[in-house]
Amino acid sequence: MRKIKGLFYAETVSGSCRIDMRFMLKNNYIIRGAKTSGVLEWTGGQAVNFKSQMKGTKKYLRLIYSVSNHRGERTDLDYKIEIDEVPSNLKKGKILYFLCPESGKRSRTLISAYGEPKFINREYYETKYGLRVYYGCQRTSKNDYHNTRYFDLKRKVERLEAELNEKHRNTHYRGKPTREQNQLAKWKQEMNYHDQERLKIFNAQIKKQFSHW
Structure with a gap:
């Protein structure tokens, strides 16, 4: 560096x-x-x-x-x-x-x-x-990565949903989801993936811990 x-x-x-x-x-x-x-x-x-x-x-x-x-x-x-x-x-x-x-x-x-x-x-x-300014999740450990990404996305979803509700934005335009709704769907899909991965890591850690008892 x-x-x-x-x-x-x-x-x-x-x-x-x-x-x-x-x-x-x-x-x-x-x-x-x-x-x-x-x-x-x-x-x-x-x-x-x-x-x-x-x-x-x-x-x-x-x-x-x-x-x-x-x-x-x-x-x-x-x-x-x-x-x-x-x-x-x-x-x-x-x-x-x-x-x-x-x-x-x-x-x-x-x-x-x-x-x-x-x-x-x-x-x-x-x-x-020749330097990078990292997002927080890019510097987390392997075990923390999915947990960090899940909560980062959760905050984004909650913030955008609150903004759309406040402004009473339509969810569709000419029969198709708006750009904001497509973004929400993408973030929620990513949230679900990282939620599943962080639970896998948590379960593996619990299983490892009990195996030593």
Whole structure:
């Protein structure tokens, strides 16, 4: 693994500072047709000032903050992240994406990890640094993997179902399940698989334990 600013460990999405489009919209940090400003804060004490604009042809998120390297040298950052609007597959409105300030790739989430000062697309870390920002389940042990995936998917299903119920979304469009319903079905199928696999591991552990009695 390539060394960046004295770091040799692998970082995860959940353990990194990240800016998520869903979070920004839900909390009115980004509002269509309006300008907003505020501060984003993380539990580790990091904070970023932001300004967003979604009026006319100007659609962007501007970030203003400072970072310090391992030698204590401070760098002031002030840059814009363009926002792209893509028509929904259901032809109901548009979906907002960040355009990664380094790669230009559409992303719903941008991450600052491994000492990278900017918030960039997760996949671009491998292109730029030869490093991966892992999801939590990718770093779990073999025995914990299915358990972790099951509960990760369970949270996604519950969150999406709550969102659809709140907005009273239709389950079908022109006789076919909507994109959201197809996604739910896929996640539930994966949940069932990981649930069965984690129970197999649990039963094998119990059987092994009793075999020593």
